[in-house]
Structure formats: structure tokens, C-alpha cells
Amino acid sequence: MRRLVLALTLVALTLPACATVTPGPAITTPITYGCAKGKTFRATYPASGRKAIVTAGGVTKTLPLARSASGARYAKGPFEIWGKGDGARLSGFPGGPYDNCQTR
Secondary structure: OHHHHHHHHHHHHHHHHHHOOOOOOOOOOOEEEEOHHHOEEEEEOOOOOOEEEEEEOOEEEEEEEEOOOOOEEEEEOOEEEEEEOOEEEEEOOOOOOEEEEEEO
16 A cells, blocks of 8 residues: 555656646748749748748738638738648738749
């Protein structure tokens, strides 16, 4: 019985240390996308995954995460980036549309 109590005590003391997770750093390096007709834009995806910071056509916008059936979609008003894998489509920004975009 004493061994069982000792074993449970050790588990109880070490388990909280295993459950502690330190959040990773934010992803601040912009990703450059190359699109059809030689167009390009940049997007940064902070670690939270709840927003994208997009620069295209001389305009920078922070777009919140939006619902999508497939892939990742960030949108606010007419501004939208929709990506899946290494591909993306951007709309609403000057110089657009930005179609058939791939990460560089």
C-alpha cells in the first residue's frame, strides 16, 4: 500500500511539469507569392492563426480568419486571401486580381 501511495505521489508531482507548454514565437517572416501575369504579394501568418497580414499593390491589411469549406481563408470587406497548401488567391487589393499564386 505504501508503494502505491508513493507511486501516485510521484505521478501527481511530475504530471503538471509535462503539461506545461511554452507558446512558440510568432511567425513574422513574410511569405512571398508569385501569381499569374507576374504579379506578387506578401502575407504574414502570426502563430495564433487567427489573422493574416497581407501587402499587395502598395496596401497592407490585417485580415481576420474567416469560414471556408476548404483551405484557409482570411477576409475583411472586399479584401480576401484564400489559400490551400502552397497556393493562394488574393482579391480586393489594387493591381488585382492575384490568381494562380504559389509560394516562392
